[in-house]
């Protein structure tokens with residue numbers, strides 16, 4: 308396996324609070340890795356540093372041996388890192404199709420015109436939203452806005468996709484579809500870092516998990532082993548899970 312993403316000693320301090328404290332792990336190409344931990348343990352802050360939204364206080368992020376730390380979010384996106392947000396970010400007054408076309412125009416492939424339109428439709432098809440292509444984005448349900456945000460992220464043809472609780476709030480049928488979708492991305496060689504509290508999804512999707520607590524990594528290993536780890540159960544999953 309080839310190491311694609313390497314996170315070393317990643318640290319973020321907000322004033323006196325060390326939100327992320329020396330986090331180190333790497334991901335191979337095509338791996339789907341769960342990043343777990345209780346609320347406030349620092350997971351989103353890790354994603355924010357990997358995607359360049361926040362500069363780390365210390366530590367580095369490398370993609371394919373190239374340092375991302377210090378680059379702007381836009382540059383990092385152009386290098387192949389895409390993400391979704393816990394609270395979806397869309398262009399509300401544009402159509403669903405235009406939202407994805409915009410991601411293509413400003414993404415690393417810089418596609419325009421009918422090529423962009425065809426590609427956008429293919430991405431919407433992939434996330435099950437092709438029939439809503441002409442709808443104004445703000446009229447979509449929250450779940451469909453999440454789907455559209457994923458289509459925008461996929462339009463960037465990412466090497467690494469950071470999903471921040473993308474499966475949260477889905478009903479059981481939608482969850483099944485969402486899990487299959489994320490699994491298909493891994494199978495296509497997209498490396499996925501999944502911040503998620505939905506344990507059925509984590510078990511179904513992640514061969515490996517990294518668990519954080521109070522900014523630190525407390526476990527990193529095969530999902531079954533990590534979820535049975537006494538410290539992970541104590542800090543995150545709770546006794547009823549064990």
Ligand SMILES: Nc1ncnc2c1ncn2[C@@H]1O[C@H](COP(=O)(O)OP(=O)(O)OP(=O)(O)O)[C@@H](O)[C@H]1O
Nearest residue numbers: 321324326344345346347348349350351352353393
């Ligand atoms: N911009 C910020 N300024 C100050 N403190 C912040 C900032 N962003 C996050 N924090 C704090 O850093 C800590 C880690 O937050 P973070 O959102 O990364 O946790 P999380 O594990 O993603 O939580 P959740 O599962 O609830 O999304 C929290 O104590 C949070 O209040």
